[in-house]
Amino acid sequence: MPSHGPRSVHVVDSHTEGEPTRVVIDGWPQPRGATMAERVADLRDGSDHLRRAVVCEPRGHDAIVGALLTPPVNEGSLAGAVFFNNGTYLGMCGHGLIGVIRTLQHLGRLSPGSALIDTPAGTVRTELSDDGTVTIENVASFVHAQDVRVDVAGYEPVVGDVAYGGNWFFITHDAQVPVEMSRVAELGRFTSAIQQAIDAHGITGAQGSAIDHIEISAAPSRADADCRNYVLCSGGEYDRSPCGTGTSAKMATLHARDQLAFGEPWRQEGIVGGLFTGWLTPGLHGELIPHIRGSAFVTGEATLLFDERDPFRFGIPLPDGDRARV
Numbered sequence: 001m002p003s004h005g006p007r008s009v010h011v012v013d014s015h016t017e018g019e020p021t022r023v024v025i026d027g028w029p030q031p032r033g034a035t036m037a038e039r040v041a042d043l044r045d046g047s048d049h050l051r052r053a054v055v056c057e058p059r060g061h062d063a064i065v066g067a068l069l070t071p072p073v074n075e076g077s078l079a080g081a082v083f084f085n086n087g088t089y090l091g092m093c094g095h096g097l098i099g100v101i102r103t104l105q106h107l108g109r110l111s112p113g114s115a116l117i118d119t120p121a122g123t124v125r126t127e128l129s130d131d132g133t134v135t136i137e138n139v140a141s142f143v144h145a146q147d148v149r150v151d152v153a154g155y156e157p158v159v160g161d162v163a164y165g166g167n168w169f170f171i172t173h174d175a176q177v178p179v180e181m182s183r184v185a186e187l188g189r190f191t192s193a194i195q196q197a198i199d200a201h202g203i204t205g206a207q208g209s210a211i212d213h214i215e216i217s218a219a220p221s222r223a224d225a226d227c228r229n230y231v232l233c234s235g236g237e238y239d240r241s242p243c244g245t246g247t248s249a250k251m252a253t254l255h256a257r258d259q260l261a262f263g264e265p266w267r268q269e270g271i272v273g274g275l276f277t278g279w280l281t282p283g284l285h286g287e288l289i290p291h292i293r294g295s296a297f298v299t300g301e302a303t304l305l306f307d308e309r310d311p312f313r314f315g316i317p318l319p320d321g322d323r324a325r326v
Contacts, residue, residue, distance in 0.1 A: 005049065005050060005053070005306055005313070005314065006027045006028060006029070006050075006306060007305070007306055008027050008303050008304060008305050008306065009024060009026070009027035009028050009050075009053075009054065009303070009304045009306075010024075010025045010026045010027050010301070010302075010303050010304075011023060011024055011025060011054065011301070011302050011303075011304060012025060012103045012106060012107070012298060012300070012301050013298070013299045013300045013301070013302065014099040014102055014103055014106075014296045014297060014298045014299055015099070015240075015296065015297060015299055016095035016096070016098045016099045016102075016241050016274075016294055016295070016296040017095065017240070017241040017242060017270055017272075017274025017275065017276065017294050017295065017296075018240035018241055018270060018272040018273070018274045019063065019065070019095045019239055019240040019241035019270075019274075020063055020064045020065065020240075020299075021064075021065050021066075021067060021093075021095065021096045021099030021100070021103075021296070022054060022055060022060065022064050022065070022066045022067070023066075023067045023069065023099065023100055023103045024054060024066065024067065024068045024069060025069065025103075025107070027303075027304075028047070028050055028054075028068055029047065030070060030071070031043045031046075031047065031068075031070065031082070034073065035073055036070075036073055036080055036082065036118050036119060036120040037120050039070060039073075039080070039082060039120075040082055040089050040120050043068070043082060043084075043089070044089060049314040049315070050314070051066065051084045051089075052086075052314055052315030052316075053304070053306065053313060053314045053315045054066050054304065054315075055084065055085060055086055055315075056086050056315035056316055057312075057315065057316045058312055058315075058316065059304055059315070060086075060315075062085075062086045062235060062236070062237040063237050063238075063240060064085070064086070065083060065084070065085050065090070065093055065095070065096045066083065066084045066085070067081050067082070067083050067084075067093070067096050067097075067099070067100050068081070068082045068084070069081060069100070070082065070118075072116075072117075072118050073118045074116070074118055074123055076116055077115075077116040077117060077118045077123060078104075078110070078115040078116060078117060079100075079104075079117055079118070080117070080118040080119070081096075081097065081100050081117050081118070081119055082119075082120065083096045083097075083119070083120075085233060085234065085235040085237070086235040086236070086237065087234060087235030087236060088212065088234040088235055089120070090120075090166075090167060090234065091119070091120050091121035091166055091167050091245075092119050092120070092121035092122075092124065092138065092139060092165075092166030092167060092244075092245050093119075093166070093167075093244065093245065094136060094138065094165075094166065094241075094243065094244010094245050094246075094247065094248065094276075094292050094294075095239070095241040095243065095244050095294065095296075096244075097117060097119070097124060097126065097134075097136050097244070098126075098134040098136065098244070098292075098294050098295075098296045099296045100117065101115070101117075101126050101128050101134045101296070102128075102132065102134060102296040102297070102298060103298060105128060105132075106298045110128060111128070112128045112129060112130050113127070113128060114126065114127050114128075115128070119139075119166075121139045121166045121167075122139040124136055124137060124138060124139060125137040132295060132296075133293055133294065133295050134293070134294065134295070134296065135291055135292065135293040136244065136291070136292050136293075137289060137290075137291050138165065138166055138244065138245070138248045138289070138290045138291070138292060139166050140283055140287035140288055140289055141163065141164055141165040141166075141248040141249055141251065141252040141280075141288050141289075141290050142163065142164055142252055142287070142288060143161055143162070143163045143252050143253055143256045144162040144163060144164060144205050144206050145161065145162040146161050146253075146256065147159055147160075147161070148160055148161065148162055148170070148203060150170075150194060150197045150198060150201060150203065151197060151201075152193050152194050152197045153193055153196070153197065154193055155176055155190060155193060156174075156176060158172050158174045158176075158194055158197075159172060159174060160172030160173075160174065161253045161256075162203070162204075162205055162211060163249035163250070163252050163253050164205060164206070164209075164249060164252070165244075165245040165246060165247070165248030165249030165250075165251075165252065165290060166244075166245035166248060167212065167213050167234070167245045167246075167249075168204075168205040168209050168210065168211040168212060168213065169211065169213045169214070169215050169231075169245075169246055169249040169250075170194065170195075170198055170203070170211050170213070170214050170215070171215045171216075171217060171246075171249060171250055171253055172194070172214075172215070172216055172217070173216075173217050173218070174216070175216050175217075175218045176190060177190045177216075178218070179216055179218035179228050179229065179230045179271065180221075181271060181272060184230075184238065184271065187216070187230045187232075187238070187271075188232065188238060190216075191214040191216065191230065191232035191238075192214075192232065192236070194214050194232075195211075195212075195214050195232060198211055198214075212233075212234035213231060213232065213233060213234060213243075213245070213246060214231070214232040215229055215230070215231045215232075215243070215246045215249070215250065216229060216230045216231075217229050217250065218230075220267075220269045221269065221273070222269055222273065222275070224267060224275065225267045225268065225269035225275060226266055226267045226268070227250070227266075227267075227268055227269065228268075228269040228270070228271070229242060229243065229246060229247075229250070229268060229269070229270065229271065230271045231243040231246045231271075238271065239270065239271075240270060240271065240272045240274070241270045241272075241274050241276070241294070242268040242269060242270035242274055242275060242276040242294075243268075243270065243276075244276065244292045244294070246268075247266070247268040247276050247278045247290070247292055248278065248290035248292065250266075250268065251266050251278055251279075251280050251288070251290050252280075252288050252290070254266065255280055255288060260280065262279075262280050262281055262282055263279055263280070263281065264279060264280075265277055265278070265279050266278045266279065274294070275294070276292050276293065276294045277292075277293045277294075278290055278291060278292045278293070279291050
């Protein structure tokens, strides 16, 4: 167990369409690096115990996504943000960034209007509206492979697409388990089996990137939605929100099949009933730029205390060990 660390860390908690975000305001030593990727590497190598301490039990729980605010790395950006969960660091996090923007507004550091936030996946433009909704202009999304067949132990073979939306996703319509909250435990077993099969078969994203999110698309339960999803996240927990990066990747798969035109709204329902509205615009070089709009609400402020006598002050590790990587 590391012997070093802060005595306290100040955080602000929020939820975006049901999914919690814990934003670290101060107390965590700033990571070194001229780029966000370098800062993630520094955190992973030297401060990973603080990731566990902030979001894992006994202070947190598996569904929390953390966001460490850093100075920006690019001129014109308001801040940097490194996202992390109970098992990994994230390239981007849509619901988390919406929570960051609402947190900065809560702290009086941001007023309605646009702001740029640097993330490990790239710089993301955000727009805070007067009514508190937040729109993010995400990094470019794209489809890497279509109709990938995977043999899954204990289930029928599954067919899906491999797509990128700030994180790598395997997206399938093969809902062998109904996408309903009453079946959430079964959905976890099903998507975990898909993840294990993808890993075992060596299926990856571009340049061998690990696919660490599994998304099931199904019929919506609310009249104003086009689809309902269940997303297994990289730390092994499911996303309560409709998943911003997952919605971005999903829209890329629809566009690739001529099922979603530029500017056409796509309303994505999450497993707990929250809603994101998304649409695509063309980038300067023909890339797909996803836009995601949703709402977040600040739920509390806290000072996390670290008693050096506490054997669990840096969290309780996952039973199978952490996979602290991007």
